[in-house]
Amino acid sequence: MTSSVDGLVSGLNTTTIISQLMTIEAAPQDRLKTKVSDQQTLTSAYQAVNAKMLAVQNATKDLATATTWTAVKGASSSSNVTVSTSSTALTGTATFDVKYLASAHVMTSAVPSSGNVVNGNKLTFTKPDGTSTDVNITTNTAQGVADAINSSSAGVRASVITTTSGQVLQFSATGTGAAKSFTVSGLTNSANVMTQGIDGQVNVGDPNNGGYTLSSSDNSYTGLIPGVTVTATKVESGVTVTTTADPSKAAQAMVNLVNAVNSALSTIDSASAYNPTTKTGGPLTGNALVRSLRESLLSAVSQGTGSGSFAANGVSLSKDGQLTLDQSAFLNSITSDPAGTKANLGTTLGGRYSTLADDNINSTTGKITLVIQAGDSYVRSLNDQISDWDTRLAAKKTALQTQYANLETALGKLKDQASWLSGQLASLPTSSS
Incomplete structure (x- = not known):
């Protein structure tokens, strides 16, 4: 390491001199760093446009989905009946009577005042289809039995209830419907049915005169209108449910596309703007690629459908170069x-924007993608050159420090010699006057 030699002999500020010389030496590297900064700014602008075009591409996917255009909504004449629609729902109407609601099976058994609750060491629960589940009992008390049942897979939940006449074990099915009803054997005292588990039932018309009956274990019915689920919560007659076309999903998809395209246009305009006051332009000012992209975003609408304009469908261009969506015209x-x-x-306009997006942002062939990749490669090359300059400049600085240190050393020797010579001359005898 070369130490500072400022002013030892010469009185020169060698640190400042070396710094100034290094600034001159580093000028080529500084130009490389400027190029890196400029390229990164340009790449960031391209990436912003790329992100906006990705949003355009995603918006076109919704428009290309068939269910966007075939969505339906449901309505019910009763507040006790709800309607939900799936992607395959069709329009239609159904009128029916809710005859029964599905219920959960509940049984009770009085707990003996003394002695065991269970005869033996297990209980057996049997369902209507004949399948049975044994529950092993290790603690033969009311709570012990309830705990064993609740930790089993019998499909039954148990609780101990204290009544005015003593404790009662209550057994409840974990769900509604006839298939989840059960019998229980093994108790000291027999169990009685408090609530019979049954399926819900609706009648469409008169089942005895051309109508039909639907049943459900959970009060939800899917056979009234294709793709529609109807759920009842109360017994009543003359309920009508209706499904009609729902344009709101397609309308929202169009709003999303128009907003995505306008956002892309605004991003391009911002990055391409020229400031006459500062006489500076954005990173994409005069850029042919994004200028062409902007024109294509607008021409997708301006070239029309082939037989007319999109205005009849609610889409048009504004005077300031943006897309507009007339919701009323679209719904009509x-x-x-x-x-x-x-x-x-969905097909023509959405297809044009989908193709345009892919042409620009495809991960392997997109025009913007390739420009971004080329820019990244250029920055890596510049950074390699900058790194080489770091090594070169470090060596140059060391050489300058050594050179000036040597200069000070040489000047010091000369000064010493001059002092010695002066001393020698001073010691010479002088002639008498």
Whole structure:
């Protein structure tokens, strides 16, 4: 390591001199660093556009999904009956009577005032289909029996209830419906049915005169309208459920696409803007790639359907170069011509944006993707050169420090010699006057 030699002999500020010389030497490296910064700014701008185009691509996927355009919504004439629709639901109407609600099977058994609750060391629960489950009893008390049942897989829950006439063991099925009812054997005192487990039932029309009956173990019915689940919570007659086309899902998909495209346009405009005051442009000012992309985002709408414009379907271009969606026109279009609206917006317009997005952001062939990858490669190359310059500049600084240290040493020797010579001359005899 070379130590500082400032002003030892020469009085020069060699540290400052070396620093200034190194600044000159480092100028090529500084230019490389500037190029790295400029490229990173450019790459960040491309990545921002890439992200917006990914959002456009994702929005087109919803438009391309058939269920977006065939969604239905359900309504019920009764607050005690709910309607839920699946992606395969069809439109339709069904009127029915709720005859029974599914119930859970419940049995009770009086706990003996003294002695064992269970005869032996197990209880057996048997279901209507003949399958049975044994529950081993290790603690032959009311609570011990309940604990054993609750930790078993018998499909029964037990509790000990204290009544005015003593303790009672209550056994309840873990779900509703006839199939989950049971009998229990092995108790000291017999068990009685408090509530019979039954299936719920609805009648559509008169079952004796062309109508039919549906049953359910949980009060939910899927056979009234295809793809629709109806759930009843009260016995009543004359309930009507209806499913109709629901354009809200398609409308939201269109809102998402329009917003995604407009966001992409705004991002391109921001990165391409020129500031006349500062006379500086954004990182993408004058960039041919994004300029072409912006034109394509707009022309997807402006070129129309082939037989007309998208305005009849609610989509048009504004004067400031953005997409607009007229919700009223869209709803009128999808209500009057759902197939045509889907073809124009879902297939034609959505397809154009899907293709445009893939052309630009495909992970292997996308134009923006390739530019970003090339930029990353360029930055790596520049950083390698910068690293080489670090080594070169370090060696140069060491050489300068050594050079100036040697200079000070040489000047010191000269100074010593000059002092010696002066002393020698001073010691010479002088002639008498």
